[in-house]
Amino acid sequence: MSLIAKLKRALTLAALCMATCPAFAQSIDIDKPLTIAKQGSFFVGGRDITSDTLSTLPQADPKGTVTVEQMYVQYQVPVHPSSTSVVFIHGCCLTGAEWETTPDGRMGWAEYFVRKGFPTYVVDQAARGRSAANAASVGAVKTGKLPPDALPSGFSVGREFAWALFRFGPRYPEAYPGLQFPLEAQDELWKQMVPDWAYSMSTPNPTVPSLGLLSGRLAKTVLISHSQSGIYPFQAVAGGADGIAAIVAVEPTACPAANVDARPYTRVPILLLYGDFIVESPPWAAHYAACKAFAASVNAAGGHVDVVETTQLGMHGNSHMLMQDRNNLKIADVVTDWIKHKVH
Template identity: 30%
Template sequence: MKRNLFFSGMFVLLTFVILSCAGTNVQNNNVLVIQEQGIFAVGGTVIQNPGTFDNYKFEGWVPSGEGQSYHGDHATVSYQIPANARELPLIFLHGYGQSSRSWGTTPDGRDGFNNIFLRRGFGVYLIDQPRRGQAGRGTVEATIPPIADEQTWFDIWRMGTWPDFAQNVQFPKDEESLNQFFRQMTPNIGPIDGAIVINSVSALFDRIDGGILVTHSAGGSPGWAAGIKNSNVKAIVAYEPGGFPFPEDAVPEPIPGLTGTLSPEVVSVEDFNKLMQIPIVMYFGDYIPDEPSANLGAENWRTRLTMARRFAEVARSRGGDVTLVELPKIGIYGNTHFLFAELNNVQLADLLSEWLKEKGLDK
């Protein structure tokens, strides 16, 4: 009897050790247990030049290209799958001027959403969209001047009014964090071409089957389109998307603002209805007024949040499962446009985890 009790105790302990290291869905906080990781290209096209390639003629390190090929316009995707992963992975698509690095860390060097959701048992795929980051080979000539623009982005992204941070901002205010943040920007290598981005995201979903698409900012619009195009997109999580689709029979007025006029993105009723088949959540941070403002960042996001509200309304009227979370309205203050990488990013991740659970997306 005593021995059986002892045996049971050891068995429970052993089971606990095995589970806590090989990973139940929720992993040990101290280590990441990765079943598989790697990096690959997806999508893209091939330029095949006319002429005949001469194997024995050295034309210098930048050859004429005669008879040669050029693979470009693909996305580059790095991925990690934890042990005992949940069914649906998270696929992250960055915003303007960014790359997959946006999700890999925070400006102050803590766990980004990549690590946080790996720890929570999700496979993660990080995209460098075509003509960005490691997916640098575009099929159109690019000219990239080093134009100093960081103060503009600081303002537009609502960190504050340069050089002052916004009051109670969640963006880390130390100098090195700002240095890291500015250095995570990386240029467009050629024009941004929505169709090419959408095709590469869709090709990724073809490759991995089902997944949850998480977009940020300018990743929002191609994200909606990928959700329409590919039924393997099982849900969309959009952090401050920059644009919104509307069915052609319910297109709202464009919204003028200081940073330009925001137009709705018109799609067919059929396409819009495809998007209505999947759960959607959008998150917006702080410092976004309801009324026009002289502040560029406030203005830029006032127009977009206003359009987000209209999108949510139209979507719900068509049976869509669309949640719009305005963080200050649920008592979460101080978030800028990079809300998922700020001081309270674990709280933001918790919100997302709750939503995924509610929608049955975390099995």
């Protein structure tokens, strides 16, 4: 039986059992109070810099040592945890909040995976959200110690550009028919978006070695990436990181090249997960084709890469923001079922 057929069967059985099996329904009842064993936060990675341009304000000493590019991690552990942890890595212009409550107030994947028994870790990429950026060059330019072109390269994405990027529709504000994203709450999504400094940092992004450190600390984890961060778990695996049990790349903007040495990627099962309207978006059609070529290369080398579109599972109208779409929990079930089948 193919993976698609297995996932379809699992979703059908789950739907039937939720209606007829009280014990099963109770185990994933999203209306019950959430019970956890522990929660908290910590930082991973980073580096120290010493600078004399840390401040341009008279009340703060511009000279000193600070830590930058560390990765913030927030976690919740259920009472009866699985031996497999999951790490959620957000995409471009966003923070770890994308995995939390949806823009229209529904449960996000971060909580749902905890309810499904997984210790869950949500990160903010280096220089994003609660992970510190390096602002020393800003002070150096403002005080004339460096030229203006020494400023870091950052960008913000407007909702007009994000509309097509997130595949809500072909152009702002036109929506695709049957779109699953809750457009009535779009203002709450726009509030989540922040300046992105990813292109002002080294390659690989400092988030990558931090993911390696976190995976080694957790010992058995599934890295679940999205969009811009899609390449990061692959880079961590290729770099020899320990503790990575599987990769789930939700609509990655990039995968390793198809002609790359595939051997590092044969060591872990990989799921590439996509939504709808890809053929309507030339950029996403190109990303998808490149990742499918990578998957074929790894599978030919003896690896295990599954490429799944929600439309193959009978779900239509999904945007790039799969974790926030109206059927986000059904899609989460696809991911958790895949993890249970693939990670041992």
